[in-house]
Amino acid sequence: MKNRNYIHLFANCLITKGISRSVICDLQRSKYVLIPNSFADLFSKQRYYNLKEAPRIFDQENLSIFHEYVAVLKDHNFIFSCSKKELKRFPQLQLKFEYPAKITNAIIDFDKNSNTTIKDIIQYFLIPYNCRHIQIRCFEDMDSIFFDTLITEINHCFIKSVEFIIKDSFEQDYTQIMKWVENNRKIKSLVLHSSQENKVIQKENYGFGIVVTTRQKITSESHCGIIHPDYFNITIESYTESLCYNSCLNRKISIDKSGNIKNCPSMKQSFGNIKSIKTLDSIIENPDFNKYWTISKDKIETCMYCEFRYICIDCRAYLETPENIYSKPQKCGYDPFTNKWKWDYESFTK
């Protein structure tokens, strides 16, 4: 029996240290656990700790707290025991972000006056950049024929997933809409806003086909930018992207309801209109456009002290100090110094 007196973090479990506490994120199981900074420090130089050292460092009271945390991490499968000889067998995870697309995702807003076709958008702005995940948003009532046209194009092209956020005009008869989602299997989710009730109409099937209704009245893009634990995203792609890039705007394009190409529909600056432009090449290279891509959370005021900074999806459209592009997101009520949510988005809107 080997003397397994070391505890070692699994390669997919990464510690993010904040100003007053830390989190361990499990990038495979998509979960996190909060830990004190003093405990996180034990793993700061290397990803393992010799349990035999603990009685020398801690007094009796702190030793029992230490063992409680070790038990919690073991329960969550964040750590495993090993011997000194075995330590070198567990290399660290490669944390470089790589993704096979110049543009990874797109937001496309439509209204009744939108004079753009999805076919052109796909052909000129998505295919050349390998952008295969899109979100379509409509804030006003739209004809169901419009959505049929959209999905027909999407079904026959290289798009992998589409999310719809549209106004509910189905008067609680969701049978047809459920069938529509079931038949069009690239639909990841369909959110019907301005509805009469908050309800999950259809649960996910292999991550697709979710249909929900919400009473939330989304009348424009100004409702976007919510920072809330519900939007924390604990995946290896998202975490590694956040280390060096902006977690929201990196490799994103948006086309607002008037056809303007932007970083985000909520932002004012437009880089051209799809009626007059047939390529994104010059826009992607434009420093004014891609300057947001490299604003990682480590560069953002307040966020740089936050333990959630690599799992939180940022917002650069609504800032506490709008003239400062490194300012904290306006719609975030979390204070990393006190570890308290001063307010959440619902109370913010009220």
Added chain:
Amino acid sequence: MEKKIKIYIQHYINDNLKDLPFIARFWDIEVIPTKSSNPINPITYGHFKTEGAYAIPFYKPISKIVILSILNEE
């Protein structure tokens, strides 16, 4: 039944290696049961006539416009 289907496909691949992509012998075979006896329509991707049984979702939220906590309360 699932095992039988897997073995059948494995044999098919081995017997037709020349007609399939060079990586075919490393393909992971997954049998997906359906609710009805009708086969599920494959998802098409346009490029090279590629088809798939399931699509892959994006790895992060594309926008943050919906208040998800309302849905969790229900």
